[in-house]
Each structure stands twice: as C-alpha cells, then as structure tokens.
Amino acid sequence: MTWPEIYLNPVQGEILNNIDLGDGMFQLVVSAQEIADRVKPGQFVSIKVQEGFHPLIRRPYSVWNAEEGTLEFLIKVVGTGSKILYGRKRGKIDMLGPLGKPFPEPPYDTDVVVIAGGTGIAPLMFYLKYHSIPKSILIYGAKTSPSDYLYSRMQEVCDNIFISTEDGSFGYKGLVSELVEELIKTKEVVPEKSIFFLCGPHGMLKSLDFLPHERTYVSMEGVMACGFGICMGCAVKKRNKKGYFRTCVEGPLFKLKDIEL
Amino acid sequence: MTWPEIYLNPVQGEILNNIDLGDGMFQLVVSAQEIADRVKPGQFVSIKVQEGFHPLIRRPYSVWNAEEGTLEFLIKVVGTGSKILYGRKRGKIDMLGPLGKPFPEPPYDTDVVVIAGGTGIAPLMFYLKYHSIPKSILIYGAKTSPSDYLYSRMQEVCDNIFISTEDGSFGYKGLVSELVEELIKTKEVVPEKSIFFLCGPHGMLKSLDFLPHERTYVSMEGVMACGFGICMGCAVKKRNKKGYFRTCVEGPLFKLKDIEL
Amino acid sequence: MNLEVDLAGLRLKNPFMVASGTFAYGIELGIHLPVEKFGAIVTKGISVNEREGNPPERIAETPCGLLNSIGLENVGLKRFLKGKWSKLKTIGIPVIVNIFGEKEEDFEVLAEELEKAGVDALEINLSCPNVKKGGMQFGQNSKIAGRIVEIVKKKFKSGPVFVKLAPNFVNIIDVAKECEKKGADGLTLINTLMGMAIDVENKRFKIPSGVAGLSGPAIHPVALYIVYKVYQEVKIPIIGVGGIYDYASALEFLMVGAKAVQIGTMLFVNPQIILEIIDKTKEYMRRKNISDINQIIGCMQIRKYRR
Amino acid sequence: MNLEVDLAGLRLKNPFMVASGTFAYGIELGIHLPVEKFGAIVTKGISVNEREGNPPERIAETPCGLLNSIGLENVGLKRFLKGKWSKLKTIGIPVIVNIFGEKEEDFEVLAEELEKAGVDALEINLSCPNVKKGGMQFGQNSKIAGRIVEIVKKKFKSGPVFVKLAPNFVNIIDVAKECEKKGADGLTLINTLMGMAIDVENKRFKIPSGVAGLSGPAIHPVALYIVYKVYQEVKIPIIGVGGIYDYASALEFLMVGAKAVQIGTMLFVNPQIILEIIDKTKEYMRRKNISDINQIIGCMQIRKYRR
Ligand SMILES: Cc1cc2nc3c(=O)[nH]c(=O)nc-3n(C[C@H](O)[C@H](O)[C@H](O)COP(=O)(O)OP(=O)(O)OC[C@H]3O[C@@H](n4cnc5c(N)ncnc54)[C@H](O)[C@@H]3O)c2cc1C
Ligand SMILES: Cc1cc2nc3c(=O)[nH]c(=O)nc-3n(C[C@H](O)[C@H](O)[C@H](O)COP(=O)(O)OP(=O)(O)OC[C@H]3O[C@@H](n4cnc5c(N)ncnc54)[C@H](O)[C@@H]3O)c2cc1C
Numbered sequence A, B: 001m002t003w004p005e006i007y008l009n010p011v012q013g014e015i016l017n018n019i020d021l022g023d024g025m026f027q028l029v030v031s032a033q034e035i036a037d038r039v040k041p042g043q044f045v046s047i048k049v050q051e052g053f054h055p056l057i058r059r060p061y062s063v064w065n066a067e068e069g070t071l072e073f074l075i076k077v078v079g080t081g082s083k084i085l086y087g088r089k090r091g092k093i094d095m096l097g098p099l100g101k102p103f104p105e106p107p108y109d110t111d112v113v114v115i116a117g118g119t120g121i122a123p124l125m126f127y128l129k130y131h132s133i134p135k136s137i138l139i140y141g142a143k144t145s146p147s148d149y150l151y152s153r154m155q156e157v158c159d160n161i162f163i164s165t166e167d168g169s170f171g172y173k174g175l176v177s178e179l180v181e182e183l184i185k186t187k188e189v190v191p192e193k194s195i196f197f198l199c200g201p202h203g204m205l206k207s208l209d210f211l212p213h214e215r216t217y218v219s220m221e222g223v224m225a226c227g228f229g230i231c232m233g234c235a236v237k238k239r240n241k242k243g244y245f246r247t248c249v250e251g252p253l254f255k256l257k258d259i260e261l
Numbered sequence C, D: 001m002n003l004e005v006d007l008a009g010l011r012l013k014n015p016f017m018v019a020s021g022t023f024a025y026g027i028e029l030g031i032h033l034p035v036e037k038f039g040a041i042v043t044k045g046i047s048v049n050e051r052e053g054n055p056p057e058r059i060a061e062t063p064c065g066l067l068n069s070i071g072l073e074n075v076g077l078k079r080f081l082k083g084k085w086s087k088l089k090t091i092g093i094p095v096i097v098n099i100f101g102e103k104e105e106d107f108e109v110l111a112e113e114l115e116k117a118g119v120d121a122l123e124i125n126l127s128c129p130n131v132k133k134g135g136m137q138f139g140q141n142s143k144i145a146g147r148i149v150e151i152v153k154k155k156f157k158s159g160p161v162f163v164k165l166a167p168n169f170v171n172i173i174d175v176a177k178e179c180e181k182k183g184a185d186g187l188t189l190i191n192t193l194m195g196m197a198i199d200v201e202n203k204r205f206k207i208p209s210g211v212a213g214l215s216g217p218a219i220h221p222v223a224l225y226i227v228y229k230v231y232q233e234v235k236i237p238i239i240g241v242g243g244i245y246d247y248a249s250a251l252e253f254l255m256v257g258a259k260a261v262q263i264g265t266m267l268f269v270n271p272q273i274i275l276e277i278i279d280k281t282k283e284y285m286r287r288k289n290i291s292d293i294n295q296i297i298g299c300m301q302i303r304k305y306r307r
C-alpha cells in the first residue's frame, strides 16, 4: 500500500498579510515552513479559521503559491468560514497540510491549457509556475474584471492569457465556456494537441464537459469533513460505474472521463 | 418601574491595544464611543470574544477606565474566552454595555477603602478615579508583585496604597485578608469611620466577611448568561432571607449584609 | 408584504416570539427594547406557589450551547397576576403564559385562575418533574401528558392551549399525538435536551444538580428534525424552538412546517435578535418575491404530509 | 501510571479509541499516524453486501456539530475480510468490527463470518434502518434490538459484543436494559442524534436525504448525560462517545462511569487528537496523583449506583 504525500501534523502558521483584492476575493499570506517546504501544485491546506468549534471543520484551500516558508492563498468570501478568515489580519492560524494528490507532471510535448473560474485559478497558477511548461494557455472567467494585481500575477506565470467577464469589463464578454469554444474555433486552442486542467464553480465545469474527456483534468472542490481520507464525506460519483471517489485523497484532480460532474 | 442605566444595542468596538501585563493579566483597550460616553464606575461590558457561537455567551468585564471614547479592561487569562481575547490584537469586537448598576456616589465624610484581589482592582480603580474622594485607601492582594505599569496606574488614582503578595515579592507577605487585619490593628484603617468596597476572587471575599456588614459593599463576579436581567442565571443568595438577587441588574455591587458569600 | 400568521386562533403580527424562561416575565426590559414589535411574548414558567429556584451555578457553557438549571424560579401565580400580568397586558401583543406544576392539581388551579384573568393563551411545560412519580417528567409518559392536557383544556377557555415537549428518554411523536388527541391546540417543540457537564479539574458537576437543560445553536438541527417529523404526524400547529440564531435558522423551522417560532438562548447574546430576524426576513421575502410568509410554512414537507 | 482498562474482557492499553465510521477501516492513515498507540480501533460499519453509500452532499456543518449521511458506504463483508482485516490484525491492538444489517439475517451472517475470521470484538450498530419495518431503526424498538443481540451472541463467541445505541425517538434506557438482558457484553453510547439542516436560500435540504446524523462537540453534554443515566440502570460496561474534543471532555465520560471512550468527529479536525488526549490524561493523572485510570471511572456516580 502506498500512502499519499500528505502531512498530518497541524502547523501553527503566522498570518503575514491579508489583502482585499476586490470582487469579494482576498489574498492570505501565511508563514508555515513545514507546509511550504512540502507542498506541490494541486495540493491543498485545510485551515481552522479560528479557535473553538464554530466553525467546526477545517476549510480546504488550494495553495496559490509557496516559497521560502510562505504560503499564499486566493480566497473568496462565501460563508461563515471565509468571512472570518477575511477578518483575520494577524495572529496564529492552525493549518493542516499539504493534503491531496499533487497534479501530475505536465507532459513535455503537449500544450497545457488551464481554465479557471474565480479562485479556481489558484492551484492552476501554482502549477504553471512550479513546472517549466513549454507552452501553456491560461483562460480565466469571472463576473467582472480581475484586479490589476491578480492580472499581473497571472502574467508572471503565463504568456498566453485569455479572459472572459460576464459584465464585459475586461476581455471577452460572456461565460468562460463560450470563450473556450471561441478559442477552439479560432484555433488558439487545439483540443487534440492539448491537455486541459479545469478548476472553478460547478456550473463552469459542467459547461466545459464538451472538452475531450480523456485529455481533461478537473480539480474538484466539494465539501470535505476530514480532507485526508477517513470520513467518506467528499464523494464524487464515478462516471459509468458504481461508487464514488474520495476527492481528498484520490483527487482533488480527476480525469473528466472518470467522474460525473 | 424604573429601568436600569444600561444600553442594549451591541456596539462594534475597535481594538486599539492589547498588552500583556504579566502575572497572566492583560490590558485591553477598545474604542467604543457609545459605551465610553455612558459608563459609570462599577458597570461592566459584556464582550463577545469572537464571531460564531463558541464561546456562545458573552463574557462580562468591569470597566477599568473610560475616557474620550475609549474603554480599558484589565483581564486575567482564565479559560476559553479570556484566552481567545488575549490573542486578539486588532480588529472589531462586539460589545454590549454598559450593564449593571453603577456604584453609589461615595460619601463625602467617610474614608473609602477599596480592597481588591487580582483583576478585581479594575472597577475599584475606575471608581476612585471617577469621583473626587477626599480620603481613599487602596488595598491590593495578588499572588505576586503587580507589574510596574499596573502599580503606577494605581498610584494615579490613590495616594494610600497597601499591597500584599503571597510570594512576598512586594509589600506585605501573605493574604490580603491578613493585611487588612494588620492595617486595622495599626489603625491605618478604621472600620467605624470607613466604608469598604471589595472585588476579587470568591475566597478573598469570604476571608473578609469580618468587615462590618452594613458598611461593606461587594462587587460580585458570578457566571452570567445574559447580563441584563432576563435569564435568572446570575443568582446570589440573599442573606437571612429566602431567594436570590440577580447580580447583573440588582448588582454587581451588594451590601455584605444583604448577600451570602 | 404579510408576516401575519394565525396560530390556533391567535393572530400574531409576525411569527417570531421569545421562548419561555429566556425573557423573564416579559416586562423587564421596558424602555430598552420595543417588545411590542414581537409576534408574541411567552412568559417564564409560572407555578401555583412561588419558587426560589436553584442555588448557583445555574449556568454552564458547552460548545455552542448553554446548560441551565434555573430551577423554575418564579413569583408564583398570585404575584404574577398582580404585579406582572397587569403590566404585560398593556403591551398590546398576545401573551402566552407558560405554566408548570408538580402534580396534576397544580395545572388545574393554574388553568382556572389564568382563565379568570383572561390571558391570551397558555403553554404547558411538561418538562417539569412530577413529584408523585419520583421526579419523572410529565412529558416522559404520553398517558400522563394527555391527562394534563385534558385537565387544562377543561378549565381554560379564553384561548389556545399549547403543549411544550422535549425529546428526552421518550418517543416525542407518541406524546405529541396523545396531546393532540386530548385536545391540545398546538405544540411547542422543543424544550431543552437533558445534558451534563463536569469540571474534571475539581471533580464536580458544573451545575450542582448534575442534570441541566441544553439549549442554544448546538441543538438547532435536532429541534428542526423533530418539528419536521412531528408535523407529519399531527394536524395541530407547531411552534418551533431550539437554537435559533438568525433569520435563516428561524425560517428553517417555518419551512418544515412550524407556524411560528420562539427564540431563547440567543436573546442573551443579542437582545436585538428578534428585531433583526424580522428585518432580515422581510429582506429575504423581498429578495425571493414572497408576499406572504404563510407561503414559506411547510414548503420543505412533501405534499402528502401537508395539512 | 496505569492507563490500562479491562473492557468486557478486552484489555485496552488505554481507554481511548476511534469511533466507528470516523476512521475508515483503520488502515488508511498507515505511516501518517501511530495507530498502534490507540486503545483500540473500531472499523467503519460493515454489511453483508457492498454499499456504495449516498450521493453528495454527505456532510453539512452546524454550530459546533456535523451532520453526516454517508449512507453506510462500505466494501461489504467479503472484501473487508480479504483486504482490510488481514492488514488490521497486524497492527497489534484490539480491533472492534462495527456491523449493521438491513434485516435480522444479515446480523447472523456477519456474526458467523466474523467469528470464523477471529475478530476481537463486535459492535452492533442498531441505528440502521430495518427495511422490513419501513426503515425504522432497529434500535428504536427494544424487542427488536434485543433479538438482534441474541442472534449475534449465538454466533459470535470469540470476544465481547457491544451494542451501539442512539436516543432518537425512543427511551434509550429501555433499549439498553433489554440488550443487557439478551446478553450484550457492553454498550456503546451514543450514536449520532437525528438532525436536519436547510439551505433557505435555495430551499433545499443541505443533505439531500433530509435527515442526517448529528455528531461533534455540540452533542457532548447530551451523550454525557445519557451515559450517566444508563450507567445507573445496567451492569455491563459502557463505552462513551459523542463530541469528545479534548482530554477533559473524554475524562468526563469516564467520570460518569464509561469504561472507555471513542473519539469521532474531532479526528477530522485534528488527526492527532487521540495521541494528545493520551498525553494530557497522563499529565492530569500526574498532577492529581492518580496512579490508575480506573480510579477515575465512575467517580461522579453516587455510591448506591456503583457496580
Ligand atoms: C480541494 C479544495 C480546494 C479549495 N480551494 C479554494 C480556494 O483556493 N479558494 C477558495 O476561496 N475556496 C476554495 N475552496 C472552497 C473552500 O474550502 C470553502 O468551501 C469556501 O471558502 C466556503 O467556506 P465558508 O465557510 O466561507 O462557507 P460555508 O459557510 O461553509 O458555506 C456557504 C455556502 O457555500 C456552500 N459551500 C461551502 N463549501 C462549498 C464547497 N466546497 N463547494 C460548494 N459549495 C460549498 C455551502 O453549502 C453553503 O451554502 C476549496 C475547496 C476544496 C475542497
Ligand atoms: C460583573 C463581572 C465583572 C467581571 N470583571 C472582570 C474583569 O474586570 N476582569 C477579569 O479578568 N474578569 C472579570 N470577570 C470574569 C469574566 O467575566 C470571566 O468569567 C473570566 O474572564 C473567565 O472567562 P473564560 O471564558 O476565560 O473562562 P471559562 O472558560 O468560561 O471558565 C474557566 C473556569 O472558570 C470558571 N469561571 C468562569 N467564569 C467565572 C466567574 N465569573 N466566576 C467564577 N468562576 C468562573 C468556570 O467555571 C471554569 O471552571 C467579571 C465577571 C463579572 C460577572
């Protein structure tokens, strides 16, 4: 039996920075040597947003970037947990990780197309940055224009960026799925020569189900209770088969051909 | 029916400072105009130590000082709530107050002797500072020597300070009750010409039960669920009578002759 | 936008009221809170004779919950009618008087006297110990529970009689059905869960009596499910109570069928909570284009159960 | 310092074990956690046939609690024995296999096969739906519960049989006594409370099946009181479970009489929690001059109840 590359000792990180990036998102920067040294792209860290038992369970966040003992996260304010995290400007923070399987090594002979919605960009940017990928394309969809800062960070990891905004304030006006269809039509993206990595809201993933199932990977973000394989809470339905995968240890990345969205 | 001088709209204070004073105590400074403008010595503020429902109930803290929109508290790290408060260095904090009955106006013709154990000093110092009291004596007991800072703050509000420490590191070596007996013996304190205000741990209060019951006031610190008179949780037994007082609205200050310790 | 509900004949201008024992007699906060905006007031439990309640500690905190053992402290029927009721009835919203007894006859006396006083409605607390049965709670036996309902219904005619139950060591569905059969006009679900906490450092119960009642957000999912289930078994209206902490947790009760709800423990944390719930509910209804709150009630029940 | 306890004949080097369903089959964490330091392992529930479990969402959070509806997903008896048990038995600590069925015969098969495999002990989960009784849980009827115990006891001889109960819509004391009468060697108290949560924004159950099981710190005071009460009514040992979150909340169970405890939900938050509890318990015993953990067990029970 092979054990996953995870680390089960909670680490007390120190919040270094917590910056509002607009559009309901913020950047959380935490010093946490043990995790930063180990983490690989695609893995996540499970954060106890505050002391006590409310919220009770940790919140998993993909690592956006890791270097020199420091972790960066890109987080959207959604509910109880993220709202509290948003308010935490300094202090200790209890983190468990890295968790989950890292993304696979990128192939050297194929275009890597990453498609992200919202904070789904986080693990994909880390992936692009971590590996030296000969040709990559980054496609990002959001409601409105990314902040200058976020955009400049994207430019650091990729030369080929396409953006869609629902309000048309930046790039293509419309949904990211429409932008992807457009890019395929204009041959900017050639599905047969690419592999795809998707991460984002469920609706976005579903709208991209037309991509080649064998060549498309999806990073899933379902609700998790434990994050390391013992609760069976993070079930993702297998495609054309009985049973479920556990997102946390068998994922979070899956081939589209293997799972039902 | 007369309503107490309390204020039932939660106020979002802003933490300005949170300083370790040694001996397990810290000073919390919060900006909260609505409360600072209203509060009188002896009243307390009920603090929601963090968002969410754990800890569930507010923690009552006596006001140590209030001026120009700012409140100061003197807090000891005891359990869940105070531990979390200790870690909160900045940010918003949800406060309800002022609550409780203010201490009575000091008599102009009598010595005012305040006797405190640990953080029980907080309301008594505010009392001494707030009123211009012709002659006051401050007696403070603790395990070990107060910090220089705390001592200098005492000096600001009183010229007649006596201190006992259990480890003998400062002042009288022993319990505060022994010091009080000593001071009575040496006529520094003349019970018949004084009124007493006590605040501190239960054991200390009990050990001072020999003071004249008619001339001694005790500020109680029992567990409170609401803090404003609706839960009946903060019962203090009436002396020589059936029934209980509610500490929060009928106190926290009681005449020793009225309650059982 | 309509927030008014008809609760067994009581017209509430909104379905949000205080829970018994968590708002004293209802008159304490006076000028500090516009109580008249609540849907109704429920008084703390009233007994025939005055009770001084339990010695401290009466309160202990648990994760997201509160244990209490107030010991049903109250001024007794006579002083209640004289001092409290005369003020309560001037507030202008329905007042539900919560009653409890130690023996069957107590309930009879209470029903009779409160009928004379003309109170709007009664809520029978059956989670109180039956001294004749060794302290077993009235509500832990459906036969006994039913008999109390009969007794009270016989004497009290001026308004609806609600029965308040807890799920401790009993099948609450059986008790609920029996109470309905014996004429209860509605059910209040749930009273506190029995709980306990120990201070291991000092090897003592945090509350001297040992057992205490657990309330607060911790019990919300349990209370919600009980309302959901009992709704499917009875026809009389249900008042949902247990752990409500915001408008959404209140609406959850309405969605599983409660006609109204009570807010208890969280009043201690935020005395403004009912006013906030009213405002946020209006905002929700506006956002969702719901013109009448009655449209929400029971919407999470499948049709065959709808009454 | 002695932490060893005798649990119905099982010798545990300490009384702290995992709760069923919250540590998978017990072998998943392998190199990541020194599982051999636990008092015992309890496996997730095993049924005769493989079950794929429920569709998502299987988990929802409530204040200080967790609702789950995993749907008893498991590989089934055959694959359990082949793939999991062979690894489990090499760990070197007692393994309690948790079993459940849809009908009485299922329990018989499980007991028989697990006896053959020589497992150390069984824990019968009676909070599973009885398909012949319209999904009512086996544990909600003391007669049915007792019969299951009889069936299992007849077939399983290699070690003690524990019965795990929940207090939902039943008097758990009655069920506990009946199980004892029918030969149960011990009781595991408590399984999850039935609970529910609704997403009012989208008018849907947070967990599609509606009802789910509530666990976590929220239920600790309730579980503790149940252990306290049942201890007074039965002679067989009790395993306490429900909401344990640190050494003190674990010792509370021992103090009201539990011989051992299980930790569930909080493992998800802190996988190291059992190791921490063991360390902190030792520290506590040192501080309090307690040489044998058995001195703590039942110390909060008044003498007449002590067994
Ligand atoms: C592997 C993984 C990586 C993730 N990475 C990121 C990241 O990099 N940045 C980021 O902002 N978020 C990320 N998430 C989501 C994050 O874990 C939280 O779910 C999110 O922050 C909401 O938590 P909350 O406490 O604010 O909301 P809650 O109060 O828990 O929930 C609010 C609402 O959102 C729904 N909800 C909660 N969690 C999810 C979820 N995971 N999926 C769908 N609906 C949900 C709830 O049902 C509820 O209706 C990731 C999740 C996973 C599993
Ligand atoms: C009117 C009033 C004024 C107060 N003023 C101050 C003040 O100025 N400074 C200060 O540090 N504290 C003050 N307190 C006490 C304070 O409210 C908290 O009780 C204290 O901080 C402990 O809270 P916690 O959450 O840290 O401990 P918890 O985790 O709640 O409790 C830890 C342990 O202490 C016990 N305990 C908790 N609260 C009390 C209490 N009030 N009395 C006795 N035992 C208790 C508990 O039973 C438990 O064993 C005051 C209390 C009252 C009622």
Ligand SMILES: Cc1cc2nc3c(=O)[nH]c(=O)nc-3n(C[C@H](O)[C@H](O)[C@H](O)COP(=O)(O)O)c2cc1C
Residues within 6 Å of the ligand: B231, C019, C020, C021, C022, C044, C045, C066, C068, C070, C072, C098, C125, C164, C190, C191, C192, C214, C215, C216, C217, C219, C241, C242, C243, C244, C262, C263, C264, C265, C266
């Ligand atoms: C301090 C306190 C006192 C209570 N007293 C009574 C009472 O006298 N009669 C009664 O029927 N219920 C009483 N209850 C129960 C509440 O009315 C309510 O059913 C329970 O607290 C659950 O609601 P909550 O979680 O919103 O508090 C009391 C609850 C608390 C916390």
Ligand SMILES: Cc1cc2nc3c(=O)[nH]c(=O)nc-3n(C[C@H](O)[C@H](O)[C@H](O)COP(=O)(O)O)c2cc1C
Residues within 6 Å of the ligand: A231, D019, D020, D021, D022, D044, D045, D066, D068, D070, D072, D098, D125, D164, D190, D191, D192, D214, D215, D216, D217, D219, D241, D242, D243, D244, D262, D263, D264, D265, D266
């Ligand atoms: C995700 C999850 C799965 C569970 N599965 C089972 C199970 O298969 N069999 C069982 O008897 N109990 C099961 N339980 C109940 C636990 O064993 C335990 O009784 C309950 O969670 C209370 O303990 P806790 O609060 O420490 O989690 C499960 C609990 C959780 C949270």
Ligand code: FES
Residues within 6 Å of the ligand: A223, A224, A225, A226, A227, A228, A229, A230, A231, A232, A233, A234, A246, A247, A248, A249
């Ligand atoms: S989150 Fe627990 S198994 Fe995946």
Ligand code: FES
Residues within 6 Å of the ligand: B223, B224, B225, B226, B227, B228, B229, B230, B231, B232, B233, B234, B246, B247, B248, B249
């Ligand atoms: S704390 Fe609630 S009445 Fe005093």
